[in-house]
Amino acid sequence: MGESGSRRHRVAVLAFDRVHSFDLAMPLQVFTTAHGAKKAPGELFGDRLYDVMVCGDGEGLAITGVGDIEMYRYTPARPLADALDADTIVVIGRPRLQDPPESVLALLREAHRREIRIASISAGGGQVMAAAGLLDGRRIATHWSRADVFAAQFPEVVVDVDVLYVDHGDVLTCAGGASGIDLCLHMIREDFGAAAAAEVARHMVVPPQRSGGQKPYVVHPEPEDDRGVLEPTLRWLRGRLDQPVTLTQIAARIGASPRTANRMFKEQTGTTPVQWLLRQRVTHAQELLETTDLPIESIASHCGFGTAISMRQHFARHAGTSPMAYRRTFRAPDSAS
Secondary structure (H helix, E strand, C coil): CCCCCCCCEEEEEECCCCEEHHHHHHHHHHHHHCECCCCCCCCCCCCECEEEEEECCCCCEEEECCCCCEEEEECCCECHHHHHHCCEEEECCCHHHCCCCHHHHHHHHHHHHCCCEEEECCHHHHHHHHHCCCCCCCEEECCHHHHHHHHHHCCCCEEECCCCEEECCCEEEECCCCHHHHHHHHHHHHHHCHHHHHHHHHHHCCCCCCCCCCHHHHCCCCCHHHCCCHHHHHHHHHCCCCCCCCHHHHHHHHCCCHHHHHHHHHHHHCCCHHHHHHHHHHHHHHHHHHHCCCCHHHHHHHCCCCCHHHHHHHHHHHHCCCHHHHHHHHCCCCCCC
16 A cells, blocks of 8 residues: 555545544544654654645534534645545544535545545544445444444444454544554554554554454453553563563562453453463564564564564464565665664
8 A cells, every 4th residue: 555665655634514623633643653764863753654635625614522512613725636646545524423425425435436545533434434335244343332323324334343443455444532543553554564653653652553452441341459550561571572471470460360360451451461462572573574684583582482483473373474575575675773
């Protein structure tokens, strides 16, 4: 999708009357923060990876905040039709799943026909895509509080409230709220690799990749005495990716039994301690493959896989390709070890 050579990847965010202020601003912030490798020591950023524009028709559109409260008036910088020149279109919506303008639906149908990638940032954005007929027969992510209404309005769509986002390649949906950041970081990873996405996450002070879904927030509320307990342990684990760590050690760090540690991880991260640690090791391996010339054996050691064979097996399972193929795809030509 993304093009790191002759031109930047173009993103168009659609704005129309009564869209939500957070959903409008968030993708602009994430994509404009994405930069390539630094070209000189001491530089804060390299070249920008994305050109981002806001497209919409009309002057003085009402931009809303909490609920349906009008926050300010805004005139999009570019006309709606300019979105058809983008590589990716980001769709947001109105509060309470209000009907979208027909002009937006027509544009999305034409963009889909032209094979432009289309992503929704909110439950309202997913509703716009569904109304355009782009999600028929598809599994989609939406906010848990909107799931029943969404499913009733669009019975031909398969609603999943257990995930943060769903990527079908041509259309992408997310659960809404902060999961829009997760989806944007996912698209940056797909376009330019894990290191670029991790750099954006560092600047925004957010996790580069959350492994859980909505379930930790909805189905399994955290017990009062568990709140905040895992964060020091997660930091401790991230600092020891090169070392063997057992479930017993993790449980001891938390001050709980292995069984309780497993339960707490599932509640707060959506997965087990072992699987969470493995995901972190694969992500670290991706960054080293992109940004260094280290051989596979050394990366396996740095990331705690033990052997290159073990790393290849886990890497293929999680990344869907081999370490060498991943390096050929995402290795920045001017990166130095």
